[in-house]
Amino acid sequence: MKNLYTFSKKSWHVRFFRWLFAKDATEIYKTMCPYFWTYVLIITFLPIILIIKLFGAAGTRMLDNARTYSQRKEQKLLAELKERFYAALEAGQAEVYKLSKSKCWKRLNNDLYCKVEYHEMQKFREMKETEYWRIRQEKNEQKAIRQEASQRRDEKLDDIKDSIFGKILGYSVLIAVVAAALYLLFILFRWLIGLVDWVGTDWGSVGRITAIAIGIVVAIIGVIYLVYLFLIHLVTPFFSWMICHLKQVNWPKIRVGKYIAWPFVIFWKFLVLIGKCIAIVCDMIYNFYKKRCPIITWKEE
Numbered sequence: 001m002k003n004l005y006t007f008s009k010k011s012w013h014v015r016f017f018r019w020l021f022a023k024d025a026t027e028i029y030k031t032m033c034p035y036f037w038t039y040v041l042i043i044t045f046l047p048i049i050l051i052i053k054l055f056g057a058a059g060t061r062m063l064d065n066a067r068t069y070s071q072r073k074e075q076k077l078l079a080e081l082k083e084r085f086y087a088a089l090e091a092g093q094a095e096v097y098k099l100s101k102s103k104c105w106k107r108l109n110n111d112l113y114c115k116v117e118y119h120e121m122q123k124f125r126e127m128k129e130t131e132y133w134r135i136r137q138e139k140n141e142q143k144a145i146r147q148e149a150s151q152r153r154d155e156k157l158d159d160i161k162d163s164i165f166g167k168i169l170g171y172s173v174l175i176a177v178v179a180a181a182l183y184l185l186f187i188l189f190r191w192l193i194g195l196v197d198w199v200g201t202d203w204g205s206v207g208r209i210t211a212i213a214i215g216i217v218v219a220i221i222g223v224i225y226l227v228y229l230f231l232i233h234l235v236t237p238f239f240s241w242m243i244c245h246l247k248q249v250n251w252p253k254i255r256v257g258k259y260i261a262w263p264f265v266i267f268w269k270f271l272v273l274i275g276k277c278i279a280i281v282c283d284m285i286y287n288f289y290k291k292r293c294p295i296i297t298w299k300e301e
Contacts, residue, residue, distance in 0.1 A: 004294075005280075036280070084104075096127040097132060
């Protein structure tokens with residue numbers, strides 16, 4: 001949908017949010033992610049929220065604290081990350097690189113840029129890059145050592161293969177494989193002979209039965225191909241012609257009074273609302289997976 005995140009400032013969910021928290025959602029939420037997940041929590045705990053709401057102003061304050069809990073928790077994590085940031089700068093590049101790989105850093109590093117000095121963040125980046133290249137150099141050296149050891153093993157195997165012992169071993173294995181294959185073919189031949197004797201037929205009967213089976217398979221394939229040609233060259237063009245001509249017929253318009261049509265209109269609007277809600281849920285799950293957040297357009301009407 002083109003206007004999936006365009007909402008009216010007088011919509012039911014904005015008024016419901018104002019009634020619950022005494023706050024204007026259009027001023028708090030500019031992006032869809034926090035607004036969507038806030039409503040997921042509201043719908044999940046709606047019976048408890050309504051009970052708390054019965055307590056009046058105290059219940060409203062309690063609900064507002066619950067709504068802002070995640071924001072306050074994130075601010076606390078940001079403060080802890082800032083402390084770990086300065087501690088890592090003092091500890092050295094190993095701790096800096098370790099912090100840069102943590103989930104907390106990947107989640108809040110963009111917010112931390114506004115909390116520290118530019119030269120401190122630049123120093124952090126340089127230390128991280130230095131440690132990254134040092135670790136990569138160690139991995140490359142270890143990989144080179146493993147490749148060298150593997151090359152030495154391959155050279156030893158080549159020496160063994162070129163020796164008399166290796167050639168004897170190779171020919172022995174080849175003879176064993178060929179003998180095993182011939183033995184399996186012999187067992188299969190004996191099984192076929194036993195099957196013919198058990199059925200009480202001869203090789204001519206077996207050949208005729210095989211020819212009949214092949215003929216049946218070919219006939220089935222031929223029938224399927226003929227049906228395919230019939231559908232493609234006869235049925236499909238006929239229905240295409242019929243639909244094309246039916247669209248050109250001026251059918252009489254059935255006019256239904258507004259008092260008769262309004263239940264159907266309401267039902268259709270309800271289906272559209274359900275479809276839009278499903279589309280928003282699916283799109284928000286996809287955006288959550290892609291780690292991006294759509295912007296809300298609040299319109300006056």
